[in-house]
Amino acid sequence: xxxxxxxxxxxxxxxxxxxxxxxxxxxxxxxxxxxxxxxxxxxxxxxxxxxxxxxxxxxxxxxxxxxxxxxxxxxxxxxxxxxxxxxxxxxxxxxxxxxxxxxxxxxxxxxxxxxxxxxxxxxxxxxxxxxxxxxxxxxxxxxxxxxxxxxxxxxxxxxxxxxxxxxxxxxxxxxxxxxxxxxxxxxxxxxxxxxxxxxxxxxxxxxxxxxxxxxxxxxxxxxxxxxxxxxxxxxxxxxxxxxxxxxxxxxxxxxxxxxxxxxxxxxxxxxxxxxxxxxxxxxxxxxxxxxxxxxxxxxxxxxxxxxxxxxxxxxxxxxx
Numbered sequence: 001x002x003x004x005x006x007x008x009x010x011x012x013x014x015x016x017x018x019x020x021x022x023x024x025x026x027x028x029x030x031x032x033x034x035x036x037x038x039x040x041x042x043x044x045x046x047x048x049x050x051x052x053x054x055x056x057x058x059x060x061x062x063x064x065x066x067x068x069x070x071x072x073x074x075x076x077x078x079x080x081x082x083x084x085x086x087x088x089x090x091x092x093x094x095x096x097x098x099x100x101x102x103x104x105x106x107x108x109x110x111x112x113x114x115x116x117x118x119x120x121x122x123x124x125x126x127x128x129x130x131x132x133x134x135x136x137x138x139x140x141x142x143x144x145x146x147x148x149x150x151x152x153x154x155x156x157x158x159x160x161x162x163x164x165x166x167x168x169x170x171x172x173x174x175x176x177x178x179x180x181x182x183x184x185x186x187x188x189x190x191x192x193x194x195x196x197x198x199x200x201x202x203x204x205x206x207x208x209x210x211x212x213x214x215x216x217x218x219x220x221x222x223x224x225x226x227x228x229x230x231x232x233x234x235x236x237x238x239x240x241x242x243x244x245x246x247x248x249x250x251x252x253x254x255x256x257x258x259x260x261x262x263x264x265x266x267x268x269x270x271x272x273x274x275x276x277x278x279x280x281x282x283x284x285x286x287x288x289x290x291x292x293x294x295x296x297x298x299x300x301x302x303x304x305x306x307x308x309x310x311x312x313x314x315x316x317x318x319x320x
Contacts, residue, residue, distance in 0.1 A: 001305065004060075005031040006038045007050025007069035009092075010294040012287065017298055024305050047304070049297055054079045063087055065304060067297045071096050071152070071284075072233050073314050074206045082316060089314040090300055095292035096284040097155030103283035104156050104201060104231050107255035110277055111227055112137040137225075137252075139163050145197030147213075148204025148232060149175050149184045150320075156201050157181055168193055172209065194221040199229065205320040206233035216241035225252045231283045234258040243269035246276055257283040 001024060005014055014031060021027055032041040035053070042048060042060035049067045057063060057079050065088040066076075073091050076082050082089065110116060117131050144160045146153045149169040157167050157180040167181045170193050175184040185193065190213075194200060200222065204210050214228075214237040222228070228251060230237055239260055245251045253275035259268070262281060270276060300310045314320060 001026060001047070002028040002030070002045045003047040003049065003301065004038065004041045004045045005029065005049045006033065006035075006042070006052055006056065008033060009050075009069035010290040010297075013291045013294040016291070016294050017301070020298065020301055023302060027305075047301070051075055052079075054081065057081045057087075065090070065310070067300060068092065068314070069293055069297075072205055072320075074233065074319050076314070076316055077208075077319055088310060089316055090310050090312045091314055091320075092293040092296050093312045094151045095289050095296055097151050099286040099289045100152050100203075100231050100283040101155035101159050103257065103279070104229050105159055107231075107257070107277050107279065108139070108199060108227060108229055111253040111255060111275065112139060116277065139165055139199070142166070142198035143168065143196055144199045144201060145169065145193040146181070146201045146203060147190070147193070147236075148172075148202070148210075149181065150203065150205075152232065153201070153203040154178065154180070156203060165199075168196060172204075190218070191221055194218055195223070197226060198223065199227045202228070202230040202236055203232045204236060206235050207319040210236050212236070212238050214238065214241075216244065219245045220250065222251060224250055227252055228254040230254075230256045230258060232258065234262065235260040239268065239270055242276075243273040246273040251275075253277075255279075257281055 017029055030041050032038045038056055039059045042056055044062055045060050046062055047065045047067065048056065048060065048063060050069050052066060058081055068089060068091040071091050071093050073089060076089055114132055114135050121128055140163060143166045146157060146169040149171040153169060160167055161180045169181045170185045170187050170190050172187050177183055216238065219241055242254060246254060255277040257279045258281050264270060270278065296311060303310050
């Protein structure tokens with residue numbers, strides 16, 4: 001069995017895989033992050049870890065399984081050699097919950113406590129509390145709506161419950177309630193969620209069904225004092241509509257960690273939109289998360305060797 005490690009996520013924790021040799025004596029593990037060299041390395045590979053390109057898949061005729069280093073696997077839709085084949089795809093669902101949950105609240109509280117204004121004043125050595133008293137908001141007792149109640153949505157809900165927020169959610173699939181969300185509504189009730197929530201968290205995967213899901217009409221249904229936080233994938237919210245909503249004051253504020261095109265183009269209207277916080281797709285970043293990704297992979301390698309069901313198998317056609 002040959003594994004090619006072609007993804008940087010979790011690289012520092014790749015040594016955790018060395019103990020696999022004790023259980024799988026004929027195992028070969030190659031770390032090759034150079035895309036050009038990876039084409040040669042995967043020629044006889046059974047397993048690839050990372051987010052392989054179509055070229056890498058085409059160069060791997062023996063490939064049986066892709067362990068994505070990310071939770072999102074929308075890139076698979078553009079590789080018919082994977083979608084139309086028996087190649088198994090798994091992701092790292094569950095590894096990103098803590099880091100993305102914390103990042104989402106960091107962005108939310110930066111908005112509600114006017115942190116960017118305070119930072120700007122700090123740079124200018126200005127001590128002025130008036131802006132805080134004009135704009136500060138409490139999240140205690142408010143309603144959070146979560147679009148996509150998977151592992152990341154649940155991680156955010158767990159943290160929101162700690163702030164004594166009321167929680168509602170919608171999901172494309174039937175989802176059992178938990179200690180934080182009593183009812184997960186179908187997507188047909190998205191408008192109800194948008195009209196009710198004081199904070200809307202977008203944590204859904206990017207699929208053909210969710211692309212441009214939130215457009216100008218949906219943003220208009222939100223409360224003018226509401227906040228929109230996007231931490232899953234770009235392309236779900238129509239970015240021009242979001243910029244317009246912020247510029248016209250139809251939303252109190254927003255924060256995005258992802259964009260439809262990354263890096264976010266310099267000409268994007270989002271750069272100049274008021275009350276918007278932008279982070280460069282770093283919500284999932286943490287050394288602890290990287291370790292969890294590799295641990296999921298290690299467990300799956302053992303399962304694969306034993307012929308057991310793998311964790312986090314992706315429906316390649318649905319994209320999650």
